[in-house]
Amino acid sequence: MTGPIHPRLFRRARATRRYLLASVLVGILTAVLIILQAWLIADGVTATFAVGRLPQGWPVLLLALGGVFLARAGLGWLNSWLSHRSAAAVKSQLRRDVLAAHLATPVGAASSSSLIRIVTRGLDDLDGYFSKYLPQLGLAATVPFLVGGLVLLLDWPSAFIIAFTLPLIPIFMVLIGWTTEKATKRSFAVADRLANHFADLIAGLPTLQAFARARAQKRGVDLNEERYRGATMKVLTVSFISSLALELLASLSVAVVAVTIGFRLVYGQVDFFTALFVLILAPEAFLPVRQVGTHFHDSVDGMAAADAAFDIIDAAPSHGGTRPAPTGGALRFEGVGYAYPGTDRRVLDGFRLEVAPGEVVALSGASGGGKSTALAMAMGFLAPDEGRVTVDGVSLAELDLASWRAQVAYVAQNPGLVRGTVADNVRLGAPDATDEEIAAALATAGADFGPGKPIADDGEGLSAGERRRVALARALRRIRHGARLLVLDEPTAGLDSDREALVIAAVRDSGASALIVSHRPAVLAAADRVVEWAGV
């Protein structure tokens, strides 16, 4: 973070700007109330000392003081309400933007565990930024100036001391901020690594057990945990030490004002009312600035999460345009090249391929050669960094990708299934499909289980081959509902030859164009054309 306000949050989250304005207004009102409160107290005490008993009209004075206290409490409540609303609005906007960015590039982007961590706990930490740090910033930007200005009018030497000592606090805060930022970023990265490591471990537990390595992983988790503990302790240490330093600085500054005004009161250079008024006001000038420093630490985790969220949002390429996709014509890869972000190895280079309307093209070649990457480009999940992918001569970069995807039925290598039943999953391809249509699609895809079969999280409850058949039934149903291109990644892997023959027949009978990545001889034999891609 550079400066007191997180620049990306300020620029990109509208609610932040609105809230900042509101908190400055609340700050001005608070300053007025603080001054009124100090005046009422100083006036009451001076009058009491002057007459040696409660002054005339003291009930009014007390009522006025009570009114000021109530108004300050009300302002505090309003500020807290506004800050929570703003936090909710910003978190919601960021979550939507992160998920939209991930949907735009669902392959090759942030890992699932990083994504889950950022959009859940991570962004929730922004509450500290909005409910503690920003309200104090609003007060710090207004109260010291108004209070200091009044002190200047009443007693310039005290104002002089305040003006010289108060800026020391922000200077310290900047120094502390630099250290904290580094420590927090490190703690966030370590936590991310720990979360990813743990998620991988859980997913790979059967394999680790099979190789008797499950226990050995404990050491890895312990190590990461220890690193996380160390990083968190470092952040806490910086936080405690800096709070102590700021507290000390503010207390010493107020003490200097108190001592000097005390001496001047004794020597008769200042009257009692002014001395008391200034003495009550002086700590109020320091308090919001000191609190900003303290609450800065409540906000750093949220800001680190916001940074991680913005990194995902900014990394999402703005591919896709607004033109509706042509409803006919060939899909073409025209000299396409690609390297995954953060790598220099080119996965595709000069890749050319055409799928004419009604044509079934099989794409075969070396494992790791980039075939799935090419399919991801056909879906508009990835944008080529060289060459272009076109539909009827129009680049995908110009097309409204939703309208293009509405024409495509996709089966990924590891097809995604949602919790529910087989029928629910087939309906993802064609929401208004009837029960009979779903049963027919499943039969065509060679499924020997019914639409009511339950599916747990992560497709649990189905074998790998069964999952593929559900995904294929979904794709075939989508073709029946108007899509015109099948994009299939190893659709018959894991199927026996009878079921494979059924699937091939279903694809051919659909009449749709198809781009099929496969190594299976039966699929290659059934295709109109086979494109061999040896890789780069």
Ligand SMILES: Nc1ncnc2c1ncn2[C@@H]1O[C@H](COP(=O)(O)OP(=O)(O)OP(=O)(O)O)[C@@H](O)[C@H]1O
């Ligand atoms: N998200 C990613 N980040 C970096 N590299 C990746 C990513 N996904 C894939 N790759 C790399 O890109 C290369 C091509 O992968 P791809 O999955 O497209 O190959 P493929 O031809 O479909 O392989 P297979 O036939 O084994 O399924 C591989 O070397 C792989 O390691």
